[in-house]
Amino acid sequence: MIKAGSIAKGMFLLIKGDPYQVVEREFVNPGKGSAFVRLKLKNLKTGQVLKQVNKNQETLEDIEVNNKSFQFLYADDSGFHFMDTETYEQIVVPTASAEDKQYFLKEGEEYQLVIWENTPIEISLPYKMVFEVIEAEHAIKGDTVSGAQKPITTETGLQVKVPLFIKKGDKILINTETKEYLERVNQ
Amino acid sequence: MNTAAHLFNERSRLYQAVRNFFYSKDYLEVDTPLLSPFLIPEAAIEVFKTDLIKQESVALPLYLIPSPELWMKRIIADSGQHIFQICKCFRNSEQLSRIHNPEFSMLEWYTVHADYQDSMELTEELFSFICDYMKINTLISIGGERINLKTPFPRISMNKIFNNILGITLGELDDYNHLKQSCLKHDIKVSSDDSWEQLFHKLFLSHIEPNLPKSKPLFLYDYPRRIPTLAKQKPGTAYAERWELYIAGIEIANCFTEETDPENILEFYKGEIQRKKQSIVNHDIDWGLLDFFSHFPPCSGVALGMDRLLMILYEITHIEGVIFSPLHDIVR
Numbered sequence: 212m213i214k215a216g217s218i219a220k221g222m223f224l225l226i227k228g229d230p231y232q233v234v235e236r237e238f239v240n241p242g243k244g245s246a247f248v249r250l251k252l253k254n255l256k257t258g259q260v261l262k263q264v265n266k267n268q269e270t271l272e273d274i275e276v277n278n279k280s281f282q283f284l285y286a287d288d289s290g291f292h293f294m295d296t297e298t299y300e301q302i303v304v305p306t307a308s309a310e311d312k313q314y315f316l317k318e319g320e321e322y323q324l325v326i327w328e329n330t331p332i333e334i335s336l337p338y339k340m341v342f343e344v345i346e347a348e349h350a351i352k353g354d355t356v357s358g359a360q361k362p363i364t365t366e367t368g369l370q371v372k373v374p375l376f377i378k379k380g381d382k383i384l385i386n387t388e389t390k391e392y393l394e395r396v397n398q
Numbered sequence: 399m400n401t402a403a404h405l406f407n408e409r410s411r412l413y414q415a416v417r418n419f420f421y422s423k424d425y426l427e428v429d430t431p432l433l434s435p436f437l438i439p440e441a442a443i444e445v446f447k448t449d450l451i452k453q454e455s456v457a458l459p460l461y462l463i464p465s466p467e468l469w470m471k472r473i474i475a476d477s478g479q480h481i482f483q484i485c486k487c488f489r490n491s492e493q494l495s496r497i498h499n500p501e502f503s504m505l506e507w508y509t510v511h512a513d514y515q516d517s518m519e520l521t522e523e524l525f526s527f528i529c530d531y532m533k534i535n536t537l538i539s540i541g542g543e544r545i546n547l548k549t550p551f552p553r554i555s556m557n558k559i560f561n562n563i564l565g566i567t568l569g570e571l572d573d574y575n576h577l578k579q580s581c582l583k584h585d586i587k588v589s590s591d592d593s594w595e596q597l598f599h600k601l602f603l604s605h606i607e608p609n610l611p612k613s614k615p616l617f618l619y620d621y622p623r624r625i626p627t628l629a630k631q632k633p634g635t636a637y638a639e640r641w642e643l644y645i646a647g648i649e650i651a652n653c654f655t656e657e658t659d660p661e662n663i664l665e666f667y668k669g670e671i672q673r674k675k676q677s678i679v680n681h682d683i684d685w686g687l688l689d690f691f692s693h694f695p696p697c698s699g700v701a702l703g704m705d706r707l708l709m710i711l712y713e714i715t716h717i718e719g720v721i722f723s724p725l726h727d728i729v730r
Contacts, residue, residue, distance in 0.1 A: 216493065238493035242642060242652045242701075243627045244599045245442050246492065264603045266596055267493075269589055 215248045216267030223255075223327065225272040230255045230332045239264075255332040258307045278323045278335060283316045291316060291334070293324060304331045314369035315340060315387055336387040341396050342366060347379045402722060409720070412708060413484060415531035416505055419524055425480040425507060430469030432486060433460045436682040438468050441626075441673035444491035445681055446500075461681045462488035465701060466506055467628075468684050471656075474508055474697060475690035482507035484704065490679065496716040497648055499724050503704040510697045513655040514629075514639045517698040518617050521643060521651060522549040525615070534711055540646045541715045543612045547645075553617040556637070563609055564601075568622055571598065572636040593673075594624045607647065615645040626669050629654035631662070643702075645710050651702035660691040 218224075222233045235251035246267040253260055265271065281293035281302070290305040291312070304324070306313075312334045316322070325333040342365035360372040363383075371385060373392045382396040417427065435458055437445060446462040463469075466485050473481055487504045494500070509516060526549050529536055536547040557568040564584065571577045577597050581588050586600045610616055619641035623631050629640035639655035657663055671683065708720040718724040 238495040238498065239603055240442075240489075240492045240498065241599050241603070242649050243442065243621075243625055245593075245596050247599060247603055248493075249603060262604070263585075263587055264600045265587060266589070266592070266600075269587070 212270040213273040215265035215269045215271055223274045223276050225274045230274060230327055232333060255308045258310055274327055276325045276327045279326050280321050281324045282321050283318060285318060302331055304334060309334050314367045317367060339384050339393060340387055341382050341384055344377060344379055344381045344383060347377060405722060408712060409708060411532050415528045419527045420482045425482045428473055428481050428483045430466050432463055434463050435460055436684040437461050438684050439667055439670035439674050441670045443489055444677060445679050446488050446490050447679050464489050468687055470506060470508060471687060472690055475694050478510060478695050480509050494726050494729055497706060499717050499721055505702040505704050508697050508699040510695045512698045514641055514653050514698050517653045517700050522551060525549055538713050540713045543646050545646055546614050551615040551617055553619060555620045556618060559606055563606055569636050598622060610644055610647060612647055615643055617641050617643055626666055628657045628666060630657045648706055650706050651700055653700040655698050658691055658694045658696060660688055663688060663691060
Protein backbone atom coordinates (compact mmCIF):
# COMPACT_ATOMS: atom_id res chain seq x y z
CA MET A 212 0.00 0.00 0.00
CA ILE A 213 1.14 3.54 -0.65
CA LYS A 214 -0.04 6.92 0.65
CA ALA A 215 -1.55 9.10 -2.08
CA GLY A 216 0.83 11.89 -1.07
CA SER A 217 3.82 9.68 -1.99
CA ILE A 218 2.58 8.67 -5.42
CA ALA A 219 4.74 9.76 -8.35
CA LYS A 220 4.15 9.92 -12.06
CA GLY A 221 4.86 6.57 -13.75
CA MET A 222 3.93 4.38 -10.74
CA PHE A 223 1.61 1.39 -11.08
CA LEU A 224 -1.54 0.96 -8.96
CA LEU A 225 -4.27 -1.64 -8.63
CA ILE A 226 -7.82 -0.25 -8.61
CA LYS A 227 -10.87 -2.54 -8.55
CA GLY A 228 -8.72 -5.40 -9.85
CA ASP A 229 -7.28 -3.49 -12.84
CA PRO A 230 -3.70 -2.27 -13.20
CA TYR A 231 -3.31 1.48 -13.71
CA GLN A 232 -0.35 3.72 -14.45
CA VAL A 233 -0.08 7.24 -13.00
CA VAL A 234 0.02 9.63 -15.96
CA GLU A 235 -0.21 12.90 -14.02
CA ARG A 236 0.02 13.86 -10.37
CA GLU A 237 -0.69 17.31 -8.93
CA PHE A 238 -0.78 18.37 -5.30
CA VAL A 239 -3.66 20.64 -4.28
CA ASN A 240 -3.99 22.44 -0.97
CA PRO A 241 -7.18 24.47 -0.89
CA GLY A 242 -6.53 27.66 1.12
CA LYS A 243 -8.70 26.48 3.99
CA GLY A 244 -8.74 22.75 3.58
CA SER A 245 -6.92 19.46 3.83
CA ALA A 246 -4.10 18.37 1.51
CA PHE A 247 -5.16 16.52 -1.61
CA VAL A 248 -3.54 14.98 -4.66
CA ARG A 249 -5.13 14.99 -8.09
CA LEU A 250 -4.30 11.88 -10.11
CA LYS A 251 -4.75 11.09 -13.78
CA LEU A 252 -4.51 7.34 -14.23
CA LYS A 253 -4.52 5.10 -17.29
CA ASN A 254 -6.22 1.73 -17.11
CA LEU A 255 -3.67 -0.62 -18.64
CA LYS A 256 -6.32 -3.15 -19.67
CA THR A 257 -8.75 -0.83 -21.41
CA GLY A 258 -6.65 2.28 -22.08
CA GLN A 259 -9.36 4.38 -20.39
CA VAL A 260 -8.31 7.41 -18.39
CA LEU A 261 -9.47 7.82 -14.81
CA LYS A 262 -9.20 11.08 -12.89
CA GLN A 263 -9.46 11.04 -9.12
CA VAL A 264 -8.82 13.20 -6.09
CA ASN A 265 -7.39 11.62 -2.93
CA LYS A 266 -6.44 12.96 0.47
CA ASN A 267 -2.65 12.83 0.85
CA GLN A 268 -3.14 10.48 3.79
CA GLU A 269 -5.35 8.03 1.91
CA THR A 270 -3.74 4.73 0.92
CA LEU A 271 -3.90 3.13 -2.49
CA GLU A 272 -2.73 -0.28 -3.57
CA ASP A 273 0.51 -0.16 -5.49
CA ILE A 274 1.67 -3.18 -7.44
CA GLU A 275 5.05 -4.73 -7.87
CA VAL A 276 6.11 -4.95 -11.49
CA ASN A 277 9.32 -5.87 -13.26
CA ASN A 278 10.75 -4.96 -16.63
CA LYS A 279 11.81 -7.56 -19.15
CA SER A 280 13.32 -7.40 -22.64
CA PHE A 281 11.17 -8.52 -25.55
CA GLN A 282 11.56 -8.33 -29.31
CA PHE A 283 8.67 -6.73 -31.20
CA LEU A 284 7.46 -9.06 -33.94
CA TYR A 285 4.32 -7.60 -35.53
CA ALA A 286 0.93 -6.09 -34.82
CA ASP A 287 -2.44 -7.45 -35.85
CA ASP A 288 -6.06 -7.24 -34.72
CA SER A 289 -5.34 -9.19 -31.54
CA GLY A 290 -2.64 -6.78 -30.44
CA PHE A 291 1.13 -6.32 -30.42
CA HIS A 292 3.13 -9.55 -30.65
CA PHE A 293 6.42 -9.79 -28.77
CA MET A 294 8.97 -12.56 -28.20
CA ASP A 295 10.87 -13.16 -24.97
CA THR A 296 14.52 -12.87 -26.03
CA GLU A 297 15.60 -15.54 -23.52
CA THR A 298 12.89 -18.20 -23.80
CA TYR A 299 11.60 -17.38 -27.33
CA GLU A 300 8.11 -17.53 -25.85
CA GLN A 301 5.62 -15.25 -27.64
CA ILE A 302 3.15 -12.97 -25.91
CA VAL A 303 0.50 -10.47 -27.00
CA VAL A 304 -0.07 -7.00 -25.57
CA PRO A 305 -3.70 -6.05 -26.31
CA THR A 306 -4.09 -3.00 -28.55
CA ALA A 307 -6.56 -1.24 -26.26
CA SER A 308 -4.00 -0.74 -23.52
CA ALA A 309 -1.18 0.38 -25.79
CA GLU A 310 -2.83 2.11 -28.71
CA ASP A 311 -0.71 5.23 -28.30
CA LYS A 312 2.44 3.10 -28.60
CA GLN A 313 1.81 1.73 -32.09
CA TYR A 314 3.78 4.47 -33.86
CA PHE A 315 6.88 3.74 -31.81
CA LEU A 316 7.16 0.02 -32.44
CA LYS A 317 9.69 -1.15 -35.02
CA GLU A 318 9.64 -4.78 -36.10
CA GLY A 319 12.67 -6.73 -34.87
CA GLU A 320 13.68 -4.16 -32.22
CA GLU A 321 13.91 -4.88 -28.51
CA TYR A 322 11.62 -3.16 -26.02
CA GLN A 323 11.15 -3.29 -22.26
CA LEU A 324 7.76 -4.67 -21.23
CA VAL A 325 6.35 -4.04 -17.78
CA ILE A 326 5.29 -7.39 -16.33
CA TRP A 327 2.78 -7.79 -13.53
CA GLU A 328 1.71 -11.27 -12.38
CA ASN A 329 3.26 -12.81 -15.52
CA THR A 330 1.19 -10.52 -17.75
CA PRO A 331 2.63 -7.66 -19.82
CA ILE A 332 0.72 -4.52 -18.84
CA GLU A 333 2.71 -1.79 -20.50
CA ILE A 334 5.29 -1.19 -23.22
CA SER A 335 7.96 0.97 -21.66
CA LEU A 336 9.46 3.20 -24.34
CA PRO A 337 12.85 4.88 -24.10
CA TYR A 338 12.55 8.64 -23.61
CA LYS A 339 14.03 9.29 -27.08
CA MET A 340 14.01 7.09 -30.19
CA VAL A 341 15.48 7.38 -33.69
CA PHE A 342 13.18 7.11 -36.70
CA GLU A 343 13.64 7.37 -40.45
CA VAL A 344 11.71 9.93 -42.47
CA ILE A 345 9.90 8.12 -45.27
CA GLU A 346 7.64 10.92 -46.43
CA ALA A 347 8.46 14.62 -46.42
CA GLU A 348 7.24 17.55 -48.50
CA HIS A 349 9.85 19.73 -50.13
CA ALA A 350 10.25 23.00 -48.29
CA ILE A 351 8.59 25.85 -50.15
CA LYS A 352 11.24 28.04 -51.69
CA GLY A 353 11.59 31.41 -50.05
CA ASP A 354 9.98 30.24 -46.83
CA THR A 355 12.66 31.50 -44.52
CA VAL A 356 10.62 32.32 -41.44
CA SER A 357 12.70 31.10 -38.54
CA GLY A 358 11.11 28.21 -36.69
CA ALA A 359 8.95 27.28 -39.69
CA GLN A 360 7.95 23.63 -39.67
CA LYS A 361 6.50 20.99 -41.98
CA PRO A 362 4.88 17.61 -41.37
CA ILE A 363 6.75 14.35 -42.08
CA THR A 364 5.94 10.66 -41.67
CA THR A 365 8.26 8.06 -40.14
CA GLU A 366 8.65 4.40 -41.11
CA THR A 367 6.26 3.56 -38.27
CA GLY A 368 3.57 5.89 -39.59
CA LEU A 369 4.14 8.55 -36.93
CA GLN A 370 3.47 12.11 -38.13
CA VAL A 371 5.53 14.88 -36.58
CA LYS A 372 6.38 18.47 -37.36
CA VAL A 373 10.03 19.09 -38.13
CA PRO A 374 12.21 22.00 -39.30
CA LEU A 375 12.19 22.64 -43.04
CA PHE A 376 15.71 21.26 -43.66
CA ILE A 377 14.68 17.67 -42.84
CA LYS A 378 14.41 15.52 -45.99
CA LYS A 379 13.15 12.07 -46.91
CA GLY A 380 15.68 9.45 -45.76
CA ASP A 381 16.96 11.51 -42.80
CA LYS A 382 17.14 9.94 -39.36
CA ILE A 383 15.59 12.02 -36.59
CA LEU A 384 15.33 11.79 -32.81
CA ILE A 385 11.82 11.98 -31.33
CA ASN A 386 10.61 12.45 -27.75
CA THR A 387 8.32 9.44 -27.23
CA GLU A 388 6.26 11.12 -24.54
CA THR A 389 5.41 14.37 -26.32
CA LYS A 390 5.74 12.92 -29.84
CA GLU A 391 7.90 15.95 -30.70
CA TYR A 392 10.94 16.26 -32.94
CA LEU A 393 14.19 16.74 -31.01
CA GLU A 394 17.05 16.74 -33.55
CA ARG A 395 18.49 15.28 -36.74
CA VAL A 396 20.83 12.38 -36.15
CA ASN A 397 24.22 12.54 -37.89
CA GLN A 398 24.77 9.58 -40.13
CA MET B 399 11.83 36.06 -15.98
CA ASN B 400 15.31 34.86 -16.65
CA THR B 401 17.73 36.92 -14.59
CA ALA B 402 17.72 37.76 -10.89
CA ALA B 403 17.86 41.49 -11.66
CA HIS B 404 14.86 41.25 -13.96
CA LEU B 405 12.97 39.19 -11.38
CA PHE B 406 13.59 41.72 -8.61
CA ASN B 407 12.82 44.66 -10.87
CA GLU B 408 9.34 43.31 -11.62
CA ARG B 409 8.70 42.24 -8.02
CA SER B 410 9.79 45.62 -6.72
CA ARG B 411 7.46 47.45 -9.13
CA LEU B 412 4.56 45.29 -7.97
CA TYR B 413 5.35 46.04 -4.31
CA GLN B 414 5.57 49.76 -5.09
CA ALA B 415 2.17 49.62 -6.80
CA VAL B 416 0.58 47.79 -3.86
CA ARG B 417 2.09 50.15 -1.29
CA ASN B 418 1.10 53.27 -3.23
CA PHE B 419 -2.44 51.95 -3.54
CA PHE B 420 -2.87 51.32 0.16
CA TYR B 421 -1.11 54.54 1.20
CA SER B 422 -3.51 56.47 -1.03
CA LYS B 423 -6.43 54.83 0.82
CA ASP B 424 -5.02 55.64 4.28
CA TYR B 425 -4.08 52.10 5.26
CA LEU B 426 -1.34 51.85 7.86
CA GLU B 427 1.53 49.60 6.80
CA VAL B 428 2.51 47.25 9.63
CA ASP B 429 5.41 44.92 10.27
CA THR B 430 4.72 41.98 12.60
CA PRO B 431 6.82 39.04 13.87
CA LEU B 432 7.53 36.07 11.64
CA LEU B 433 8.64 34.00 14.65
CA SER B 434 5.85 33.45 17.12
CA PRO B 435 5.63 31.53 20.42
CA PHE B 436 2.00 30.55 19.64
CA LEU B 437 -0.34 30.36 16.65
CA ILE B 438 -4.03 30.26 15.79
CA PRO B 439 -4.89 26.53 15.51
CA GLU B 440 -5.50 25.53 11.89
CA ALA B 441 -5.73 21.77 11.40
CA ALA B 442 -5.06 21.87 7.65
CA ILE B 443 -1.72 23.64 8.06
CA GLU B 444 1.55 22.11 9.21
CA VAL B 445 4.01 24.67 10.55
CA PHE B 446 7.77 25.04 10.92
CA LYS B 447 9.07 24.80 14.46
CA THR B 448 12.34 26.08 15.88
CA ASP B 449 13.75 26.84 19.33
CA LEU B 450 14.94 29.94 21.10
CA ILE B 451 18.20 29.13 22.86
CA LYS B 452 19.05 30.86 26.12
CA GLN B 453 22.13 30.06 28.19
CA GLU B 454 22.89 27.09 25.97
CA SER B 455 19.53 25.39 26.41
CA VAL B 456 16.12 25.62 24.85
CA ALA B 457 14.18 28.42 26.47
CA LEU B 458 11.15 28.62 24.18
CA PRO B 459 9.78 26.80 21.13
CA LEU B 460 9.02 29.24 18.31
CA TYR B 461 7.02 28.82 15.12
CA LEU B 462 7.28 30.46 11.72
CA ILE B 463 3.93 32.08 10.99
CA PRO B 464 1.71 30.47 8.33
CA SER B 465 -0.13 33.83 8.18
CA PRO B 466 0.31 37.22 9.94
CA GLU B 467 -3.36 37.18 11.05
CA LEU B 468 -2.76 36.74 14.80
CA TRP B 469 -0.59 39.85 15.02
CA MET B 470 -2.55 41.99 12.59
CA LYS B 471 -5.79 41.37 14.48
CA ARG B 472 -4.13 42.61 17.67
CA ILE B 473 -3.22 45.85 15.88
CA ILE B 474 -6.80 46.29 14.62
CA ALA B 475 -8.19 45.78 18.14
CA ASP B 476 -5.68 48.30 19.44
CA SER B 477 -5.91 50.95 16.72
CA GLY B 478 -9.26 50.46 14.98
CA GLN B 479 -7.46 51.35 11.73
CA HIS B 480 -7.27 49.89 8.21
CA ILE B 481 -3.93 48.07 7.99
CA PHE B 482 -1.88 46.16 5.43
CA GLN B 483 1.34 44.21 5.30
CA ILE B 484 3.51 42.37 2.78
CA CYS B 485 5.41 39.60 4.57
CA LYS B 486 6.77 36.10 4.26
CA CYS B 487 4.60 33.19 5.37
CA PHE B 488 5.66 29.60 5.89
CA ARG B 489 3.73 26.39 5.43
CA ASN B 490 5.29 23.03 6.06
CA SER B 491 4.39 19.73 4.39
CA GLU B 492 2.49 21.35 1.51
CA GLN B 493 4.10 19.43 -1.32
CA LEU B 494 6.23 21.47 -3.67
CA SER B 495 4.25 22.06 -6.82
CA ARG B 496 3.87 24.59 -9.59
CA ILE B 497 1.89 26.80 -7.20
CA HIS B 498 3.51 25.96 -3.84
CA ASN B 499 6.82 26.92 -2.25
CA PRO B 500 7.02 26.38 1.55
CA GLU B 501 8.09 30.02 2.01
CA PHE B 502 6.00 32.55 0.12
CA SER B 503 5.10 36.23 0.06
CA MET B 504 1.68 37.32 1.24
CA LEU B 505 -0.15 40.62 1.02
CA GLU B 506 -2.67 40.81 3.83
CA TRP B 507 -4.98 43.72 4.48
CA TYR B 508 -7.88 44.46 6.82
CA THR B 509 -10.56 47.08 6.28
CA VAL B 510 -12.50 48.09 9.36
CA HIS B 511 -16.28 48.63 9.25
CA ALA B 512 -16.37 46.69 5.99
CA ASP B 513 -17.56 43.26 4.86
CA TYR B 514 -16.51 40.75 2.18
CA GLN B 515 -18.57 42.54 -0.49
CA ASP B 516 -16.65 45.78 0.16
CA SER B 517 -13.41 43.81 -0.10
CA MET B 518 -14.38 42.55 -3.58
CA GLU B 519 -14.66 46.14 -4.77
CA LEU B 520 -11.40 47.14 -3.15
CA THR B 521 -9.65 44.13 -4.71
CA GLU B 522 -10.89 45.16 -8.15
CA GLU B 523 -9.62 48.69 -7.54
CA LEU B 524 -6.26 47.26 -6.48
CA PHE B 525 -6.00 45.20 -9.69
CA SER B 526 -6.83 48.23 -11.87
CA PHE B 527 -4.27 50.30 -9.97
CA ILE B 528 -1.55 47.64 -10.34
CA CYS B 529 -2.15 47.18 -14.07
CA ASP B 530 -2.07 50.96 -14.66
CA TYR B 531 0.97 51.52 -12.47
CA MET B 532 2.96 48.67 -14.00
CA LYS B 533 1.63 49.37 -17.52
CA ILE B 534 0.53 45.77 -17.87
CA ASN B 535 -1.71 44.80 -20.74
CA THR B 536 -4.90 43.46 -19.20
CA LEU B 537 -5.13 40.76 -21.87
CA ILE B 538 -2.87 37.95 -20.74
CA SER B 539 -2.28 34.40 -21.82
CA ILE B 540 -1.17 31.80 -19.28
CA GLY B 541 -0.91 28.04 -19.68
CA GLY B 542 -2.91 28.22 -22.90
CA GLU B 543 -5.73 30.28 -21.30
CA ARG B 544 -6.49 33.79 -22.52
CA ILE B 545 -7.61 35.97 -19.62
CA ASN B 546 -8.87 39.54 -19.46
CA LEU B 547 -7.81 41.24 -16.20
CA LYS B 548 -10.01 44.28 -16.83
CA THR B 549 -12.37 44.97 -13.92
CA PRO B 550 -15.10 44.35 -12.86
CA PHE B 551 -14.56 40.63 -12.27
CA PRO B 552 -17.51 38.23 -12.51
CA ARG B 553 -18.90 37.01 -9.17
CA ILE B 554 -20.52 33.65 -8.71
CA SER B 555 -21.73 32.01 -5.53
CA MET B 556 -20.60 28.53 -4.56
CA ASN B 557 -24.26 27.48 -4.57
CA LYS B 558 -24.77 28.71 -8.14
CA ILE B 559 -21.65 27.02 -9.50
CA PHE B 560 -22.60 23.69 -7.88
CA ASN B 561 -26.07 24.06 -9.31
CA ASN B 562 -24.76 24.94 -12.79
CA ILE B 563 -22.22 22.14 -12.97
CA LEU B 564 -23.69 19.32 -10.90
CA GLY B 565 -27.33 20.36 -10.54
CA ILE B 566 -27.19 20.26 -6.74
CA THR B 567 -27.57 22.99 -4.13
CA LEU B 568 -25.18 23.58 -1.26
CA GLY B 569 -28.15 23.45 1.10
CA GLU B 570 -28.59 19.77 0.17
CA LEU B 571 -24.89 19.07 0.73
CA ASP B 572 -24.93 20.58 4.22
CA ASP B 573 -26.01 17.17 5.48
CA TYR B 574 -23.07 14.70 5.67
CA ASN B 575 -25.03 11.76 4.25
CA HIS B 576 -26.35 13.80 1.33
CA LEU B 577 -22.82 14.95 0.57
CA LYS B 578 -21.55 11.39 0.75
CA GLN B 579 -24.27 10.17 -1.63
CA SER B 580 -23.45 12.98 -4.07
CA CYS B 581 -19.77 12.03 -3.95
CA LEU B 582 -20.54 8.37 -4.66
CA LYS B 583 -22.87 9.37 -7.50
CA HIS B 584 -20.07 11.41 -9.07
CA ASP B 585 -17.43 8.65 -8.81
CA ILE B 586 -15.57 10.15 -5.86
CA LYS B 587 -13.54 7.79 -3.70
CA VAL B 588 -15.05 8.00 -0.20
CA SER B 589 -13.04 6.88 2.83
CA SER B 590 -14.69 5.99 6.11
CA ASP B 591 -12.72 8.69 7.94
CA ASP B 592 -13.50 11.50 5.47
CA SER B 593 -14.72 14.62 7.24
CA TRP B 594 -17.39 16.85 5.75
CA GLU B 595 -14.69 19.29 4.65
CA GLN B 596 -12.70 16.53 2.97
CA LEU B 597 -15.68 15.12 1.09
CA PHE B 598 -16.69 18.60 0.02
CA HIS B 599 -13.22 19.39 -1.27
CA LYS B 600 -13.01 16.05 -3.12
CA LEU B 601 -16.22 16.93 -4.94
CA PHE B 602 -15.14 20.53 -5.48
CA LEU B 603 -11.64 19.64 -6.74
CA SER B 604 -12.92 16.85 -9.02
CA HIS B 605 -15.86 18.54 -10.68
CA ILE B 606 -16.07 22.24 -9.89
CA GLU B 607 -12.58 23.77 -9.75
CA PRO B 608 -11.41 22.31 -13.11
CA ASN B 609 -14.56 23.71 -14.74
CA LEU B 610 -14.53 27.25 -13.33
CA PRO B 611 -14.85 29.87 -16.08
CA LYS B 612 -11.36 31.19 -16.86
CA SER B 613 -11.77 34.04 -19.34
CA LYS B 614 -11.72 36.60 -16.49
CA PRO B 615 -10.65 36.55 -12.83
CA LEU B 616 -13.52 35.11 -10.79
CA PHE B 617 -14.84 35.83 -7.31
CA LEU B 618 -16.23 32.58 -5.94
CA TYR B 619 -18.23 33.62 -2.86
CA ASP B 620 -20.39 32.28 -0.02
CA TYR B 621 -18.44 29.18 0.94
CA PRO B 622 -20.12 26.43 2.94
CA ARG B 623 -20.25 27.25 6.64
CA ARG B 624 -19.06 23.71 7.40
CA ILE B 625 -15.53 24.43 6.14
CA PRO B 626 -14.03 25.57 9.45
CA THR B 627 -12.65 29.12 9.16
CA LEU B 628 -12.74 32.42 11.04
CA ALA B 629 -15.22 33.82 8.49
CA LYS B 630 -18.52 35.15 9.80
CA GLN B 631 -21.49 32.87 9.20
CA LYS B 632 -24.40 34.21 7.12
CA PRO B 633 -27.27 34.05 9.62
CA GLY B 634 -29.89 31.42 8.78
CA THR B 635 -27.97 30.00 5.81
CA ALA B 636 -25.48 27.21 5.08
CA TYR B 637 -22.87 29.79 4.05
CA ALA B 638 -20.00 31.81 5.45
CA GLU B 639 -19.15 35.33 4.27
CA ARG B 640 -16.05 34.31 2.40
CA TRP B 641 -14.67 34.48 -1.13
CA GLU B 642 -11.70 33.26 -3.09
CA LEU B 643 -10.38 35.06 -6.15
CA TYR B 644 -9.49 32.58 -8.90
CA ILE B 645 -7.33 33.54 -11.87
CA ALA B 646 -6.45 30.89 -14.46
CA GLY B 647 -7.85 28.25 -12.11
CA ILE B 648 -5.43 29.25 -9.32
CA GLU B 649 -6.49 30.65 -5.92
CA ILE B 650 -4.95 34.11 -5.73
CA ALA B 651 -6.72 35.63 -2.72
CA ASN B 652 -8.97 34.60 0.15
CA CYS B 653 -11.31 36.96 2.01
CA PHE B 654 -13.60 36.85 5.02
CA THR B 655 -15.98 39.11 6.78
CA GLU B 656 -14.08 38.41 9.98
CA GLU B 657 -15.79 36.55 12.79
CA THR B 658 -15.78 38.83 15.84
CA ASP B 659 -17.96 36.92 18.29
CA PRO B 660 -15.62 35.48 20.96
CA GLU B 661 -17.91 32.48 21.50
CA ASN B 662 -17.83 31.46 17.83
CA ILE B 663 -14.07 31.95 17.75
CA LEU B 664 -13.70 29.72 20.80
CA GLU B 665 -15.82 27.06 19.05
CA PHE B 666 -13.54 27.28 16.01
CA TYR B 667 -10.47 26.94 18.23
CA LYS B 668 -11.88 23.86 19.97
CA GLY B 669 -12.71 22.12 16.68
CA GLU B 670 -9.31 22.87 15.17
CA ILE B 671 -7.42 21.75 18.31
CA GLN B 672 -9.31 18.46 18.16
CA ARG B 673 -8.52 17.96 14.46
CA LYS B 674 -4.95 19.11 14.95
CA LYS B 675 -4.19 16.05 17.09
CA GLN B 676 -3.29 14.30 13.83
CA SER B 677 -0.73 16.94 12.87
CA ILE B 678 2.98 16.18 12.71
CA VAL B 679 4.05 19.45 14.36
CA ASN B 680 1.97 20.64 17.28
CA HIS B 681 2.27 24.20 18.51
CA ASP B 682 1.22 26.34 21.42
CA ILE B 683 -2.16 27.98 20.97
CA ASP B 684 -2.71 31.71 20.78
CA TRP B 685 -5.34 31.95 23.53
CA GLY B 686 -4.47 35.60 24.08
CA LEU B 687 -6.09 36.58 20.78
CA LEU B 688 -9.53 35.71 22.20
CA ASP B 689 -9.26 38.61 24.66
CA PHE B 690 -8.98 41.13 21.84
CA PHE B 691 -12.43 40.36 20.43
CA SER B 692 -14.23 42.12 23.26
CA HIS B 693 -13.26 45.41 21.57
CA PHE B 694 -12.87 44.40 17.94
CA PRO B 695 -14.51 46.42 15.14
CA PRO B 696 -16.43 44.69 12.33
CA CYS B 697 -13.90 44.19 9.54
CA SER B 698 -12.95 42.25 6.44
CA GLY B 699 -9.54 40.74 5.76
CA VAL B 700 -7.96 39.65 2.49
CA ALA B 701 -4.85 37.50 2.04
CA LEU B 702 -3.34 37.60 -1.44
CA GLY B 703 -0.43 35.47 -2.67
CA MET B 704 2.11 37.86 -4.17
CA ASP B 705 4.15 35.15 -5.91
CA ARG B 706 1.05 33.82 -7.60
CA LEU B 707 0.04 37.35 -8.59
CA LEU B 708 3.46 37.85 -10.19
CA MET B 709 2.98 34.58 -12.07
CA ILE B 710 -0.31 35.86 -13.50
CA LEU B 711 0.97 39.34 -14.39
CA TYR B 712 4.00 37.94 -16.18
CA GLU B 713 2.26 34.90 -17.71
CA ILE B 714 4.45 32.39 -15.89
CA THR B 715 2.98 28.94 -15.22
CA HIS B 716 5.34 27.79 -12.42
CA ILE B 717 6.04 29.49 -9.10
CA GLU B 718 9.76 28.65 -9.48
CA GLY B 719 9.78 31.23 -12.26
CA VAL B 720 9.05 34.15 -9.90
CA ILE B 721 10.93 33.14 -6.73
CA PHE B 722 14.62 33.73 -6.20
CA SER B 723 16.16 30.37 -5.24
CA PRO B 724 12.95 28.34 -4.81
CA LEU B 725 13.18 25.11 -2.81
CA HIS B 726 12.18 23.25 -5.98
CA ASP B 727 15.83 23.65 -7.08
CA ILE B 728 17.07 21.64 -4.08
CA VAL B 729 14.25 19.25 -3.18
CA ARG B 730 13.16 16.89 -5.94
